[in-house]
């Protein structure tokens with residue numbers, strides 16, 4: 001009996017007083033200019049970032065798991081019309097919304113991902129169901145939606161995802177695409193939401209959800225649902241990315257950052273800076289990441305004009321920011 005008690009104390013992975021909790025979230029990187037957003041939209045965006053941060057942090061404060069905190073954040077941001085995920089997603093070339101998401105548990109390396117969804121209200125919940133309730137990691141399109149039906153997840157009519165703001169953005173992009181040699185800068189074309197969380201057991205998790213890029217065609221899938229590219233978590237490092245997905249896939253961005261920590265002795269923040277500020281732009285891509293390490297240190301580098309972001313680090317310091 002005494003031995004059992006002692007081993008419970010020694011080997012218990014429960015929350016300890018000196019294990020910090022922390023959370024970082026993003027609502028996408030890109031050409032985000034104060035002059036274009038306007039005061040009332042900026043206030044609404046900040047309110048939703050704060051609400052999502054609070055929702056996730058409450059889970060952690062109550063002793064909940066990093067996975068649940070990251071999920072709570074992403075659900076809240078998917079439900080907000082201001083971010084390119086769930087409601088408010090960007091439009092494809094043929095004027096539809098196609099959604100992608102993924103989630104990863106750093107402690108066990110379990111992961112779930114979905115792509116090409118058109119009717120699931122919260123794609124991150126389906127990614128989580130794939131991880132926890134199927135033997136697979138990734139499901140796409142009609143098959144993923146059939147699985148969602150079995151899991152009794154909420155379906156919506158495709159029109160649910162439409163907002164006037166995104167529709168006008170789509171019409172503009174379409175008109176520009178029709179003009180010879182005229183194109184919006186690519187960083188106007190995207191946006192995504194994500195979260196990285198550290199819980200009281202010292203476990204990390206990462207989650208990402210997106211509508212992808214404006215005017216995407218042919219069933220295009222970006223980095224957000226690709227484990228290792230847009231989302232990755234292990235025992236020491238968690239990353240959720242946003243940016244020009246093709247580059248993030250080619251550079252395996254999220255996994256590369258964590259590999260630099262695991263094999264290269266880098267801090268998570270230095271690894272994220274090297275990948276986001278040097279390697280991605282060197283190839284011609286752009287975007288940003290949010291990262292966390294197991295001590296609750298947050299980093300949120302980006303190489304675009306702005307990135308919607310917020311965090312409460314391991315010391316309890318809160319930040320909500322949009323511009324550089």
Ligand code: ASP
Nearest residue numbers: 190191192222242243245
């Ligand atoms: N990375 C996403 C994609 O390429 C878009 C974004 O993060 O802004 O689909």
